[in-house]
Amino acid sequence: MIKEEENKSEIMDEDSLKETSENATADADESSDEPVVAEAPAEESPDQELKEIVKEDEAVLDRLLRLQADFENYKKRSQKEKTEIYQFAAENFATKLLPVVDNLERAEASLADLSEEAKGCADGLEMVFKQLKEVLKEEGLEEVSCEGSFDPKLHHGVAVGEDEEKEDQAILEVFQKGYSFKGKVIRPAMVKVCNK
Incomplete structure (x- = not known):
């Protein structure tokens, strides 16, 4: 009886081994028939790829133009x-x-x-x-002209006087010459101005 039980268990072990090997072979056959392919992302159309490349190129060109302007x-x-x-x-x-x-x-x-x-x-x-x-x-240093009338942009009036022969606001006397440098007055002329 013990022998019979050992024979049964050996038969069962053989059967389970056969099943396991058959399953492995079937799996191998299935895998060899159909290759395993990883799921690829959906491919874009060539027109869309081209549009994206053009858009990226335009962005780079815009940055370069801005950089050049800066x-x-x-x-x-x-x-x-x-x-x-x-x-x-x-x-x-x-x-x-x-x-x-x-x-x-x-x-x-x-x-x-x-x-x-x-x-x-x-x-x-x-x-x-x-x-x-x-x-x-x-x-670029030039002397400020003191001929004619008083000009507050060019002259600094430090005294007032009267002269019947001169017009009102005419320059009567120059105490210190004025100078401009490249058109900008760096020292106004100190003058005496006629006041009637």
Whole structure:
């Protein structure tokens, strides 16, 4: 009886082995007949792909154009700042030279009373002063005109006087010359103005 039971269990084991192997073979046959394919995303049409590429290209081109415009603006702005810095420095230098010019003009005016021996020095001083004026003029320094009527943009009225021969607001006397640098008044002329 024990033997019979052992035989039955062996038969059952053989049967279960057969079933397992048959199932494995069937699975293998099924898998070999139909290849396993991973699910791919839905493919887009070529027209839609082209539209997306064109849209991306347009976005990149737009960014590049904006970047180029920003760079051009930066170059213009930095060039303008450089020019302003140079002009400000030159203007500051010219302003510092104005007292020297004033003193040379006073010295030139006082040379009329010199002896013949001192006239040689006076002529040399006049030549140097003339050369200085030319250099300053080339750089943009110009004397403010004091002929005609008083202009508050160009003149600084420090005194008032009367003169029957002159019109109202005419300039009677210049106490200190005024100067402009490249069109900008850096020192207005100090003048006496006619007031009727």
